[in-house]
Amino acid sequence: MVFALLGFSALVTEVATLVARGRFVPANFFSYFTVESNVMAVVSLVVGSIAAATGFTSRRLDVARGAVALYMTTVVLVFVTLLSNRPADELTAVPWDNTVLHYIMPVVVLADWLLSGRAAAVGYRLALLWLAVPLAYALYTLVRGPLAGFYPYPFMDPALHGYPTVLLTCLVLGVVLAVLAIVVAAGPRWVRPARPGLPG
Template identity: 60%
Template sequence: MSGPGRTAVVAGSTASRRGSVPLRWLIVAKMFFAFLGFSAIVTEIATLTTRQRFRAADFFSYFTVESNALAVISLTVGAFALAAGATGRGLDFFRGAVTLCMTTTIAIFIVLLSGYPASELTAVPWDNTVLHYIMPIVIMVDWLIAGRIRPIPLRRALVWLVLPLAYLVYSLLRGPFAHWYPYPFMDPSHHGYLGVAVTSVIIAVVLAVVTGLIAGVARWNPLTRWE
């Protein structure tokens, strides 16, 4: 169905049963996982505060926290946009940037951090599962199936790299002054400056490749399939 019929399905008011049910559940799923991610961040703050270990500057300097906060925003805004039939290129572009950040989160965690005990990574072990596994997977699946996404040119998608690369620079510059690094692979005292430099270059190259994959991946649209 095309034209006005397509809008009706998104709005949900006059949609057919086949079209409206999957969309409704998609919206519910977005809100559920947005709440899950938000609750994990709040639980971390509350637990660290109770233990008198919460330092806002350090806590919000974790890429995991920043990317999950963006994921919560993306899912929430995406849910309301779908409900209102107001999805657009701007939201798609933001979702792509968040997808890159969350893909980075799970990839770096698995490759470089998964060997550490969960208690050293998060204040609450369950939050480790939510923030490092569940939410990144949810965002990647959301990118594949949710909304009307048009292909994004690679040259435009490369702008997404600004977020993770700016974070990397920020962390490396802040570390010597704060005497603290958010992740061991960023700490020169562990691997030396050469080791940190090599790791940073590898991460940058991998991010560029992942950006191309995210921008160019074929996307299945459940709304179109059900119309």
Template identity: 45%
Template sequence: MPQRPHPWLAPARLAVAAFAAVALCFSGYHAATDSTGVVNYFSYFTNLSNLAAIAVLGYGGWAGLTGRSPVPGAVRGAVVLYLAITGLVYGTLLLTYPDLQVIPWVNDVVHRAMPLVLLADWLIDPPQRRVRPAAVLGWLAFPLLYLVYSLLRGHAVDWYPYPFLDPALHGGYRRVAGACVLLAAAFLLIGGAVAAVGNAFAARRRTHGEAVVRRRHARA
């Protein structure tokens, strides 16, 4: 029997979604009025992942308040993975590039806070249905499409969203290929971990719920 999420979770999701939306609107306006441009702004994996997180949290909060069907676990898990990769790449590869830190508080929101929030949401309200390995593989579709888009558009307009995708820098396409292989491995490993942790927490929640039901029947 599915367990009802915490009553405070729905409004909390809506509040976080609204705050993240404000952060993206703030940085989006900044990008639209400077040399970055709107198209380049939406060509960052960070911004696309955070838009997905806003959609998932926003709909999840609304569904929780109205009693509608929740966001499917496979969809939530994909967004958790994308935000986890966003935080990992920022902390390990991009933190030393000051050009990517135009608005410090927005960077903190999209690179640090949102990955942690999505992970916490995943653990507090784990998926109702078991996330299978096929779903984890499916999560890789968006990153692969994003990679193809970034490389093709970068070659056409001579602009790449991240330094490790730019073949004009030291190492050329060999370095880009190496970075892509490492990122693919990270997506697979972290995606598997996200699914495993979600399944484990869901199993524990079901076990706890069944124990509560048995105790109630024993008292009756």
């Protein structure tokens, strides 16, 4: 719950700072995969904390928490490999938010998924359905980009790299995420083999 509040405070600080600077555009702000994933992470940690405190277990909750773990792992992976060399003011409005949203929250959510003792492993076929969200995000970004004149990430901007390069980047990321989804899904089984996995 503490980390849920930390993530929430980072998101609120971003919004408040952008509003104060006259730069807050809601549609653009919530078009960042980092923002969307961190919102899901905050909700996941809050719900997971309540479930842990009450002893509640749910197959759907396990599947949802696993999906969020994948998305937050994607956040840190993409940031480290494709965005970490960008100027800090291009990434977040406040420097400490960058650390919270791109590093601390992904590590916490993944650790919560693997080590909390509350999640069952998810079947591989079911885990691959998690990729629907990144796929929908990529399509949304490429369709909205030319209409709004805004791309949240440079590597997805055809004006900078051309459509062939952007599509190839998305394809490579898709393959990487498919492998990562399988690894994340099986993680609880490897770390805590006593609890059976969820079919799929």
